[in-house]
Amino acid sequence: MNKQPIVMAVLLTSSLFTITYGHKIALSHPNLIPMQLTQNNVNQSDQQFITKVAQGNLAEIELGRLAEQKAESNEVKEFGRRMVADHTQFNQELQDLANQKGANFPSDIGKENKRIKTNLEKLSGADFDKAYIQQMVADHNKDIALYRRQSQQGDDEDLKNWATKNLPLLEEHLRLARSIQDNLTGRGRK
Known part of the structure; x- marks a missing residue:
C-alpha cells in the first residue's frame, strides 16, 4: 500500500x-x-529607543571605567564606578527585553560616543574631571528626555514600563553629576 x-x-x-x-x-x-523568533516585534520608533539607550549605556560604562582610571577627584572616580554598575544593570535588563521582542541590540557605543571617548582619553587630572562630569550632565539630560518620551509615547508597553521604572535613577544620576560639577567649578564651595 x-x-x-x-x-x-x-x-x-x-x-x-x-x-x-x-x-x-x-x-x-x-x-x-x-512566538516569532526571527522577526523584530517592535516598531521603528521603539527600535530606535533600544538602539540609542543601549549605545548610551555602553558608553556610560566605558566612560565610567575611564573615570575610575583617569580622574583626579575621588568624587569623580566614585561617580564613574556608579555609572558602570547602574548602566550595566540597565543594559542587561534592556538586552533581555530586546531579546524577548526579537529586536536588534547594538554591541558598540556608536560613532558620536566613540568621538567623546577619544576626546576624554586625551585629558587627565582636573581637566579630565571637569570634561567628564560636563559630559555626564549633558548625557543624562538627553537620556532623561529620551526615557520620558518613551514612557509617554512609546508603542511597546514593556518598553514604556521599563523607561518609566528607570527614569528616577537617571534623574538621581543627573542631580549627582550637577552637584559634582558645582564642587569642581567652585560653585558648591562656601
Missing part, C-alpha cells in the same frame, strides 16, 4: 485547517502569545 498519497492528503488538510481556522483560534484565546 502506498502511503504517500495519504500523507499528502493529511498535510494538505492540516494546512487548510490552519489557514482557515488558525486566526479564529488565536482570537478566541487572547492569552496565547505567538
